[in-house]
Each structure stands twice: as C-alpha cells, then as structure tokens.
Amino acid sequence: xxxxxxxxxxxxxxxxxxxxxxxxxxxxxxxxxxxxxxxxxxxxxxxxxxxxxxxxxxxxxxxxxxxxxxxxxxxxxxxxxxxxxxxxxxxxxxxxxxxxxxxxxxxxxxxxxxxxxxxxxxxxxxxxxxxxxxxxxxxxxxxxxxxxxxxxxxxxxxxxxxxxxxxxxxxxxxxxxxxxxxxxxxxxxxxxxxxxxxxxxxxxxxxxxxxxxxxxxxxxxxxxxxxxxxxxxxxxxxxxxxxxxxxxxxxxxxxxxxxxxxxxxxxxxxxxxxxxxxxxxxxxxxxxxxxxxxxxxxxxxxxxxxxxxxxxxxxxxxxxxxxxxxxxxxxxxxxxxxxxxxxxxxxxxxxxxxxxxxxxxxxxxxxxxxxxxxxxxxxxxxxxxxxxxxxxxxxxxxxxxxxxxxxxxxxxxxxxxxxxxxxxxxxxxxx
Amino acid sequence: xxxxxxxxxxxxxxxxxxxxxxxxxxxxxxxxxxxxxxxxxxxxxxxxxxxxxxxxxxxxxxxxxxxxxxxxxxxxxxxxxxxxxxxxxxxxxxxxxxxxxxxxxxxxxxxxxxxxxxxxxxxxxxxxxxxxxxxxxxxxxxxxxxxxxxxxxxxxxxxxxxxxxxxxxxxxxxxxxxxxxxxxxxxxxxxxxxxxxxxxxxxxxxxxxxxxxxxxxxxxxxxxxxxxxxxxxxxxxxxxxxxxxxxxxxxxxxxxxxxxxxxxxxxxxxxxxxxxxxxxxxxxxxxxxxxxxxxxxxxxxxxxxxxxxxxxxxxxxxxxxxxxxxxxxxxxxxxxxxxxxxxxxxxxxxxxxxxxxxxxxxxxxxxxxxxxxxxxxxxxxxxxxxxxxxxxxxxxxxxxxxxxxxxxxxxxxxxxxxxxxxxxxxxxxxxxxxxx
Numbered sequence: 001x002x003x004x005x006x007x008x009x010x011x012x013x014x015x016x017x018x019x020x021x022x023x024x025x026x027x028x029x030x031x032x033x034x035x036x037x038x039x040x041x042x043x044x045x046x047x048x049x050x051x052x053x054x055x056x057x058x059x060x061x062x063x064x065x066x067x068x069x070x071x072x073x074x075x076x077x078x079x080x081x082x083x084x085x086x087x088x089x090x091x092x093x094x095x096x097x098x099x100x101x102x103x104x105x106x107x108x109x110x111x112x113x114x115x116x117x118x119x120x121x122x123x124x125x126x127x128x129x130x131x132x133x134x135x136x137x138x139x140x141x142x143x144x145x146x147x148x149x150x151x152x153x154x155x156x157x158x159x160x161x162x163x164x165x166x167x168x169x170x171x172x173x174x175x176x177x178x179x180x181x182x183x184x185x186x187x188x189x190x191x192x193x194x195x196x197x198x199x200x201x202x203x204x205x206x207x208x209x210x211x212x213x214x215x216x217x218x219x220x221x222x223x224x225x226x227x228x229x230x231x232x233x234x235x236x237x238x239x240x241x242x243x244x245x246x247x248x249x250x251x252x253x254x255x256x257x258x259x260x261x262x263x264x265x266x267x268x269x270x271x272x273x274x275x276x277x278x279x280x281x282x283x284x285x286x287x288x289x290x291x292x293x294x295x296x297x298x299x300x301x302x303x304x305x306x307x308x309x310x311x312x313x314x315x316x317x318x319x320x321x322x323x324x325x326x327x328x329x330x331x332x333x334x335x336x337x338x339x340x341x342x343x344x345x346x347x348x349x350x351x352x353x354x355x356x357x358x359x360x361x362x363x364x365x366x367x368x369x370x371x372x373x374x375x376x377x378x379x380x381x382x383x384x385x386x387x388x389x390x391x392x393x394x395x396x397x398x399x400x401x402x403x404x405x406x407x408x409x410x411x412x413x414x415x416x417x418x419x420x421x422x423x424x425x426x427x428x429x430x431x
Numbered sequence: 432x433x434x435x436x437x438x439x440x441x442x443x444x445x446x447x448x449x450x451x452x453x454x455x456x457x458x459x460x461x462x463x464x465x466x467x468x469x470x471x472x473x474x475x476x477x478x479x480x481x482x483x484x485x486x487x488x489x490x491x492x493x494x495x496x497x498x499x500x501x502x503x504x505x506x507x508x509x510x511x512x513x514x515x516x517x518x519x520x521x522x523x524x525x526x527x528x529x530x531x532x533x534x535x536x537x538x539x540x541x542x543x544x545x546x547x548x549x550x551x552x553x554x555x556x557x558x559x560x561x562x563x564x565x566x567x568x569x570x571x572x573x574x575x576x577x578x579x580x581x582x583x584x585x586x587x588x589x590x591x592x593x594x595x596x597x598x599x600x601x602x603x604x605x606x607x608x609x610x611x612x613x614x615x616x617x618x619x620x621x622x623x624x625x626x627x628x629x630x631x632x633x634x635x636x637x638x639x640x641x642x643x644x645x646x647x648x649x650x651x652x653x654x655x656x657x658x659x660x661x662x663x664x665x666x667x668x669x670x671x672x673x674x675x676x677x678x679x680x681x682x683x684x685x686x687x688x689x690x691x692x693x694x695x696x697x698x699x700x701x702x703x704x705x706x707x708x709x710x711x712x713x714x715x716x717x718x719x720x721x722x723x724x725x726x727x728x729x730x731x732x733x734x735x736x737x738x739x740x741x742x743x744x745x746x747x748x749x750x751x752x753x754x755x756x757x758x759x760x761x762x763x764x765x766x767x768x769x770x771x772x773x774x775x776x777x778x779x780x781x782x783x784x785x786x787x788x789x790x791x792x793x794x795x796x797x798x799x800x801x802x803x804x805x806x807x808x809x810x811x812x813x814x815x816x817x818x819x820x821x822x823x824x825x826x827x828x829x830x831x832x833x834x835x836x837x838x839x840x841x842x843x844x845x846x847x848x849x850x851x852x853x854x855x856x857x858x859x860x861x862x863x864x865x866x867x
Contacts, residue, residue, distance in 0.1 A: 011699040031739040038732050071543050107618065131634050149494075166616065171546035177546070177603065180611065180636060193628035200617050294730065301460040301736040305743055308453045312747045352841045359470050381811060 001399075006333055010340040021090065025341075026311045029349040031302035032405055036353025039295050039401045041360050047292060047397075048390030050284045052219035053277065054249070060134070060218030061273035063248050064255070067240025069269040074238045078265050082241060085263045090253045092240070095243035099228035102170035103221070105157055110154035113170060116221045118228020126229040127244070134217035137161055138210020142224050147206045149221040150214040158257070159208045171230045176201055179416070204231045207270070240268075248273060299405055303412035306342050312412040312421035314338055321420055324429025331421040338417035340408055346409030350402050365390045435768050439775035454776075457744045460737035461841060468730045468837045469829065470778050470795045475723045476833060482719055483709075489653040490570060490708040491562055491677035493686050494533065495521070498704045519705065521678060524698060526689060528681060529561030531810045532673040534663035539603040542592045548605060549588060551656040552671075553663020561679040569652035572596050573645035582641035584656040585649035586717025599640045600660075604666040607637040626865040637666060675706075682785045683708060695823075696813030701857045727819050734844050737784070742848035749773055749856035756856055757864025766817030769857035770850065788841070789834070 007012035058179030063389050066082065068074050079097045086095045099118040104111060124142045125273055132140040136151050147165065159165060176199050206227065229235065245254060258264055274281060314321070321334055360367065368389060495517070514532055519678050521530040534553035554563055556577040566583075567575035573596045575583060582600060594600055614634045618627050639662060664671065680686055686707035693699045709716055749756070756769055795802075803825055 024746050027739055027743050027746075031736045034736055038729065042729060093436050104612065106612070107612060109614060124546040162753070173608075174541055174544055174546050175609060175612065176615065177636060177638075178541075178601075180631070180634070181601070181638060183631075184635070192632075193625065196628035197624040197632060199627075203616070230680055276545065291729075293466060295462065295472065296731050299465055301463055301733055301740060304456050304460045305600075305736065305740040308456050308740060308743045311453050311456075312743075 002189055006296050006336045009337045010344070016318075022348060024309045024312060025345060028058050028302070028305040028345050029352065030347025031305040032346060032409060033352035034400060035208065035295070035302040037356045037360065038298055038352050039405075040292055040354065040357040041364075041396055042295055043288065043397055043401075044357075044361055044391040044393050045364070045389060045396060046288045047392035049399070050281070050288065051392045052390045053284065056216070057277045058248050058273055060220060061268060061276070063245045063251060063273050064240040064243040065240055065271040066204060066243070066264060066268055069267055069273070070086065073234050073391075074240055074268075076236055076238055079238050079241060082141075082263065082265055085261075086241065086243060086258070089254075089261075089263070091245050091247060091250065091257075093244045093246045094123065094126055095241055096120050096127070097225070097238045097240070098242050099225055099232060099234050099237075099239045101232055103145075103231060104168050105153065105206075106159040106166040107163060107208075107381040112153045113327050114153050114166075114219045114221050116147075116223060116228060116231070118223050118225045118239075120230075122223040124222075124224065126360075127242075128222065129176040130244075131217060132210060133224065136211055137177075139209055140212075142209070142222060144226050145206055146224045147211040147221055147227070148209050149211050150217060150219050151211045152219060153221060154208065155209040161208055161210050162190040163208045165208055167206045167231055168201050170188040172201060172233070202233075226369070244260070248356055252395050255363045263329040264294070299408055302405075303408045304407045306345055307412040307416060308411070309345065310338055311341055311416040313341065314416050318423065318428050321423055322425045325421075325423065326425035327427065329419075332421065334421035335414065335417045338411045342409050342413030342417075343401065346406040350405045353405070354398070354402065361391050361393065364391060436687060436770035436775055438772045439779065441686070452745060453744045456484045457737070457740040458780050458783035459785065460634075460740040460782060461721060461734075461784025462787035462791055464730075464733040464737040465785050465837060465841050466791035468732055469789055469792030469834065470646075471726055471730060471832050472798075472837065473724055473792070473796055473827045473829045474799070476830050479719050479828045479829050483716070485651055486690055486708060486712050487683050488651055489566055489647075489793075490711060491533065492677040492680045493678040493690055493702050493703045493705050493707050494535075494677060494681045495699065496675040497672075516677050517700065521676060521684070524693075526681065526693070528679040529565065531555060531560050531562055531677045532660060533562075533675050533677045534660055534667055534669055535634060536663065536667040537605050537638060537673045538658070538666055539587065539608050540600060542590050543643060546603070546608065547592070549584075549592070549602075549656055549682070551582075551658050551663065553660040553667075554659050561784060562677055563657075565679075566647065566652060566657065569647045571646050571648050573643075575645050575657075579644075579822040580641050581644040582658050582663065583645040583647060584643060584653055585647045585654060587649035587654070588656055589643065589646055595644050596635075596643055596646055598643050600643055602639050602641050602666075604637040604668070606668060607635065611636045620734045637665075677833040721770070731840065734841055738844035740781055741845045742852060744780070745773055745777055745849040746852040748776065749852050753856070753859065753864050756859055756860040760857075760859065761861040761865065766857040769855045772847055773853035773856065777805060777843070779846050784845070785838050785841050789838075793829075796827045799827060806839065812816035 035165060041081050066086075076097075083095055083097065086092055099122060100116045102113060103116045104113050106112075121142070121144075128148075130139045131148070138148070140148055142148065145166065154160070157165065178194065179199050183192055184201065186192040186195060204227070206223065208277075221369065223231075225238075228239075229237070232239075245251060251274060255272060258270070264270060324334060434466070450632070497514070518532055521527050532555055535551075536553075537548040537550050540549050541547070541633045552575055554560060556563075563575055563577070571586060573583070581600065589595070592600070611634060615631070618630045622630070639657065641662070658666075660673070663669075664673065667674070680689060682689070686709065690699070690707060692707045694705075699705070759769060
C-alpha cells in the first residue's frame with residue numbers, strides 16, 4: 001500500500017457519507033481552534049501591555065548611566081577614558097558625559113524641584129531627538145543658559161517658554177539650610193552674623209526653552225553641560241556618563257559584559273533604565289508564563305476531543321482495518337491513516353484559530369466597546385482600563401503555538417490508532 | 432428507578448465496547464476544566480482578600496475631613512463644628528470603634544545632599560489610639576512611641592534617606608523651607624555682607640531633630656511615616672487644627688454605606704466630608720478585581736472545550752444506539768424521555784468531572800507553596816515574587832459562591848452540549864432506524 005493510499009483513506013474517512021464522523025471531526029476542529037485562538041490573543045495582549053510598560057519606562061529614562069557610587073563629581077580624565085572604551089562596544093548606540101542632579105527652580109515666587117541633565121552640546125541634538133517626541137511647547141534645541149522642563153514643572157512655577165527662571169542646585173539649598181540652622185542657634189550676634197555671611201544660594205539665571213509632556217517624558221529637565229556645571233558648581237568636573245543602546249531590552253547582558261571587560265571604573269555604579277520597573281517587569285513575564293501554562297490546558301482538553309474522535313473512527317472502521325490488515329497493510333500504515341486524519345483536524349483547527357485570532361486582535365477595541373455596551377452602564381468603567389487594548393504580535397510565538405497544537409493533536413491520535421492497528425484481522429472480520 | 436435513568440447508567444458501562452473510554456476522556460476534560468478554575472480562582476480570591484487585609488492593616492478605615500468652601504483660604508463658617516467636639520461625638524457613636532485626630536502632609540528631609548519630601552501622618556500619642564495599635568503590629572524593630580520628639584518610618588523610607596533606628600533625623604517643615612528660599616532670594620544679590628546678615632536675622636526655618644524610634648515593614652505598612660500630632664500640627668501650620676479625624680470601623684467593608692448614613696442622620700456635620708480606605712486605594716482594588724474577572728472569562732474557555740468533548744461523546748453514543756432508540760420509539764417512548772437518557776448520561780459525566788475537578792483543585796491548592804518552591808529551585812523562576820505581591824506565600828481562599836458558580840457552569844455546559852445531539856437522535860423515525 002503506497003503513501004497515496006494512506007492519504008486517500010484518511011481523506012475518505014473524513015468525509016464519510018451519511019455518517020456522524022464528519023460532525024465530530026468538525027467539533028474537534030472547533031476545540032482546537034478555540035485553544036489556538038485563546039493562546040494567541042491572550043499572549044499578544046499581555047505582551048502588548050508589557051511592551052507598553054517598557055515603552056513608558058524607556059520613553060524618558062536614559063538607557064544606561066555610569067557614575068561614581070558615592071555621588072561625588074567625576075574627574076573629566078576618567079570620564080574621557082571610559083567613554084573611549086565604552087563607545088566601540090557592541091550594543092552601545094551613543095555615549096556622552098553629563099552633569100546633573102536634583103535642582104530647584106523658581107519663577108515669580110513659585111518653586112519646584114526635579115532632576116536636571118546637562119548634556120554636551122555636540123551630542124545633545126541626537127539625545128534631544130528622543131525627548132522631542134514628547135514636546136508640548138517651545139523648542140527642544142538646547143543652548144547655554146536655556147533649560148527644558150516637563151509641563152508639570154512649568155505649571156508648578158507658572159512659567160512659559162522664554163520666561164527667565166532662577167535655578168540652583170539642590171545641594172546648595174541643603175547646605176544653606178544646614179548652615180542657617182547652625183548659625184541661627186548662635187546667641188552672640190556678631191558671630192551669628194559672621195556665620196550668616198556664608199549663606200548664599202547663588203542662583204543661575206536660565207531661560208525656559210520649552211516643556212515636555214510629563215506622562216510620557218517624565219519629570220526630567222535638560223540643559224547644556226556648561227550650564228549644568230555652572231548650576232551645580234562643578235567647574236570642569238562631570239557627574240557621569242549616560243549611554244543609549246541599540247537593544248534596550250538586552251541591557252542586563254550588556255551590563256554584565258561591561259563589568260567583565262572592566263570598562264566600569266572602580267567605585268562607579270551602573271544605573272539601568274529597567275531598575276525602576278524591574279520587579280513589575282519580572283512579574284509581568286511571570287504572569288505571561290502562568291497564563292501560557294493555564295491556556296495550554298485548553299489545548300490539552302482540545303486534544304482530548306481529538307482523541308475521542310480518533311477512538312470513534314477507529315472503532316467504526318474496525319472491519320475495514322481488519323480487511324486492510326488481511327490484505328497485508330503494515331501496522332505503521334494503518335496508524336498513519338488515523339494519525340494523518342488527526343493531522344487534518346489539527347491543521348484546519350490551527351488555521352481557523354489563527355484566522356479568528358487575527359480577527360479578534362484586529363477588532364479588539366470594538367469588541368471591548370461592544371462588551372462594555374452589552375454589560376450595560378459599565379462603560380464608565382472603561383476609563384479604568386487603558387483607553388485602547390495594546391497587542392504585540394510575536395511571529396515566533398505564533399509559529400510555536402501552531403506547531404505545538406498540531407503536534408498535540410497528532411500525539412492524541414497515536415494511542416488509539418496504535419491500539420486499532422493491533423487488531424487481529426480474523427477477529428475483526430468475524431465480528 | 433425510572434427507565435431513562437436506568438438506560439443512561441446502562442449505556443455508560445457497555446460490554447466489549449469503546450464508549451466507556453471516550454466517556455472517561457470527556458470526564459477528564461471536565462476534571463481539568465473545573466480543577467483549573469477552582470485552583471486559579473481560589474488563589475485570586477485569596478490574593479484579593481489578603482490585599483484588602485493588608486490595606487486595612489495600616490490604612491485608616493475612614494478619614495473625616497473638614498470641607499473647604501472656596502479653597503484653603505476661604506473663611507470658616509462661624510458655627511463650624513470644632514474637631515474636638517466632633518471627635519468626642521464620633522467616639523461615643525457605637526458604629527465607630529475609635530476616633531483619633533490626624534494631621535497629614537509632607538515634611539522635608541535630607542537625602543544624599545539634597546532635600547526630599549517625605550509623606551507623614553501626625554498621630555496623637557494617646558494609649559487608646561486604634562491606628563497606632565494597628566500599625567505597631569508592623570514594626571520590624573523599635574517601638575511605636577510618639578510621646579516624645581520621635582519619628583517612625585517604613586524600612587523603605589529609612590533605607591532611602593540612609594537612617595537607622597536610634598538615629599536623629601533633621602526634619603524641616605516644607606513650607607518653611609520654601610519660605611526660606613524665597614526670603615534668601617529677596618535679599619539683593621549685591622547687598623553687603625553685613626546687610627545680608629541683618630536680613631537673615633528675621634528669617635527662620637522650622638525644623639526639628641526627631642529620633643527614629645521604630646521601623647515599619649513597608650510591604651505591609653504602606654508608604655507613610657508617622658510623627659507626633661503636635662509636631663505635625665506645627666509643621667503643617669495648622670494652628671491647633673487637624674487635617675482630619677481618623678475612624679476605625681466595626682465593618683470596614685461597608686465603610687462607604689456607613690458614612691453615607693452617618694451623613695444623612697446628622698452624626699457628621701455638613702461642613703465635614705470623608706474619605707474611606709477603599710476610595711484611597713480604589714485604583715489598585717479595581718485592578719485586582721478586573722484581573723479576577725478576566726481570569727474567570729479566560730478559564731471558562733477550558734470548560735467550553737470540555738463541553739465540546741462531551742458533545743462528541745454524546746454524538747457517538749446516540750449514533751451507536753440508533754437501533755435501540757428506534758425500538759424505544761416504536762414501543763411508545765416519547766422524544767423527551769429519549770433526550771433524558773442521553774442528557775442524564777452527560778449529567779453523570781459532568782457530576783463526576785466536577786467532583787474530580789474539585790478534589791484535584793484542592794489537591795493542587797494544598798501543595799501550592801511546595802510547588803512554588805520547587806519551581807523556584809528547579810527553574811529559577813519565582814512564580815509569586817514577594818516584592819510585587821507583598822506576600823511570602825501563595826494565598827488561597829475558596830469562596831463557596833465561586834465554587835457553586837463554577838460547578839453550575841460546568842454542569843450546565845455539559846448538559847447543553849448533550850441536549851443538541853440527543854434532540855436530533857430522538858427525532859429518528861423508528862421505521863428507518865430499525866430498517867438500517
């Protein structure tokens with residue numbers, strides 16, 4: 001019996017006339033389709049949420065920051081040497097020195113505090129291109145004595161672009177406060193006044209260039225390196241190095257590589273963009289794994305349906321199997337007939353599932369709207385969710401799911417097919 | 432025993448036939464569906480309960496606040512009920528376990544050379560302070576003592592500002608730091624040193640050295656620090672007022688309804704509003720509930736596929752018993768009786784599947800923590816990271832309502848899956864069935 005004979009019989013048994021076999025086959029296909037549908041839709045949506053969270057984090061964080069662990073200013077020579085070693089590294093897109101830290105900003109008596117990054121003029125343009133996506137007003141082109149803030153900060157100090165601001169390093173406020181505390185305790189007026197003389201805030205005048213949307217760009221403020229060095233009283237010194245990477249999702253491996261190659265100077269620390277949301281990101285991928293496991297059970301139950309169908313078919317075709325065996329069909333060939341039948345169920349079911357999931361993902365927001373309307377009045381809850389459901393389609397995962405579902409169907413068909421093939425032709429034909 | 436039931440049982444254990452195998456397989460499908468639902472929903476419910484418990488463990492059940500008409504500077508109405516009066520009134524009310532004045536706000540502390548805000552709650556040092564008693568349970572070290580110039584922080588806050596128990600922390604009032612900056616700024620840049628010093632004589636910063644006497648477990652005690660009420664009043668420039676009165680309730684789950692009634696019956700004067708603990712954390716509570724509902728929805732698909740399996744089995748059985756159905760019909764059995772035979776059979780599958788699923792679910796739940804440890808050691812995968820879920824063990828709580836919903840859905844879907852094919856089977860013409 002040739003291979004074509006096997007597939008001929010498999011096909012023939014699938015479209016049995018006047019038989020219920022085709023009905024249960026169709027129902028099994030449905031089961032497989034539901035499993036594949038759920039697997040792909042749920043994974044895509046969860047990946048979408050995860051991706052959006054990453055995007056939100058990465059949107060405004062510098063990918064990688066290197067700076068002295070004790071928070072002291074860094075020597076320009078060390079920074080230059082490190083930059084020279086860092087730039088040629090694979091995975092590093094750009095790297096630059098920076099000066100920055102917490103700072104206070106004041107405008108017409110209103111105060112606010114946030115983190116300031118001072119970027120070197122020659123590298124600032126490429127970095128600010130990333131920030132520019134979140135521009136609300138003004139310009140993002142940094143120039144000496146100019147500063148870019150978030151709309152939150154701008155609103156707090158009630159400033160518009162081109163307004164003049166008074167800016168001082170948070171540390172100088174702290175030391176003024178501390179000096180004042182000590183000094184104001186001195187009872188001798190002369191000594192006290194002597195101590196008071198040292199208290200100065202030394203503000204720097206800066207112009208507000210523009211502001212960003214705080215929801216997507218974070219609370220950071222930006223200025224040029226020279227201005228930041230002036231604000232923080234660093235002189236020629238720097239705060240550290242910030243770098244953008246080509247593959248920010250792979251940042252942990254990059255950090256490890258940098259550590260192994262001794263690129264990080266002694267006593268320096270590495271801050272990654274993931275640090276802030278690390279726990280949440282880990283939990284998200286955990287949740288995705290658990291979902292994968294749970295939805296896998298749908299696939300398993302669908303495989304049960306396929307197994308049931310194969311059992312029914314093999315029992316129905318007991319006499320035929322007997323005839324085939326009597327005519328010299330080998331056991332493997334008989335198994336093949338039924339397994340290829342299950343393969344058809346698996347493939348058609350998987351394709352149906354893929355098609356349905358494409359539809360569901362395409363119209364996911366309409367479906368959500370529909371559910372909200374149908375459940376009546378709960379549409380007000382919708383703003384508790386994200387306004388749109390994110391989805392990230394991962395072709396590799398879809399391929400795995402498709403292969404997995406077909407393999408599961410085949411595995412489900414093998415045991416009953418094997419049992420059926422062991423039939424003694426004499427017994428089968430006598431019954 | 433009625434005839435349909437008798438036949439249903441009989442068809443379940445055929446001799447030398449395959450039906451029992453496919454019946455067992457469809458039962459397994461139901462077992463899996465119910466088992467997974469019971470396990471996952473119990474864990475989610477447990478998590479939800481633990482989460483609420485965690486919030487109740489540190490959050491004031493209700494904070495009653497004075498409403499400001501026209502902002503903070505608006506004139507107080509002359510007949511406004513004072514907070515002491517209201518506290519005494521509320522403390523006497525049997526619906527409230529305790530009423531304590533609180534003052535909420537931010538203070539400023541130094542962190543790595545820069546000043547940083549720190550949210551704190553001012554609490555009276557009385558012994559009968561229900562909130563303090565509640566919070567004292569979360570101490571990892573030290574005591575919850577607000578009698579002196581003390582401060583109590585969460586471990587996270589303490590780590591953040593680099594303080595240890597017994598350290599003295601300099602705490603500034605944030606408004607006075609702002610005022611200080613503004614005052615210093617007002618002195619002309621080019622003023623002579625002497626003149627500057629003169630001017631600074633009239634400037635002041637409100638700050639205090641507070642001793643860190645206790646550290647709370649941040650995972651279960653929120654993100655606030657605690658200071659004595661009088662210091663908070665001074666720092667927030669409250670002038671003897673408080674920002675609110677904290678109430679502990681007998682039944683915190685009904686906080687919103689209770690406050691509504693208290694407002695209507697006049698216990699709460701009209702100038703006072705309130706904020707309940709679940710309003711305070713509404714977003715998080717809602718997101719936990721949303722996740723639970725979504726899980727329910729997803730897991731029902733397992734049941735759906737299991738029902739598909741049952742349908743397959745019923746189709747096979749009805750076709751196999753076509754001749755018998757013909758005979759029964761010829762003998763005068765009515766269609767609904769024939770349907771009953773097969774639906775009852777699916778009912779057996781469903782009931783046994785449900786029982787098996789519940790048992791399986793409970794078995795899995797009983798080994799859940801061992802399983803988690805095994806996963807952690809074998810695959811280096813923490814299924815339930817403590818820093819996100821704040822719990823060291825996987826919680827589980829099987830809700831009877833959840834359980835009955837799951838069981839009814841399982842049985843209902845199985846019966847529905849059986850009705851359709853048996854309906855078609857019952858319509859068979861006896862003559863045709865018997866001739867075939």
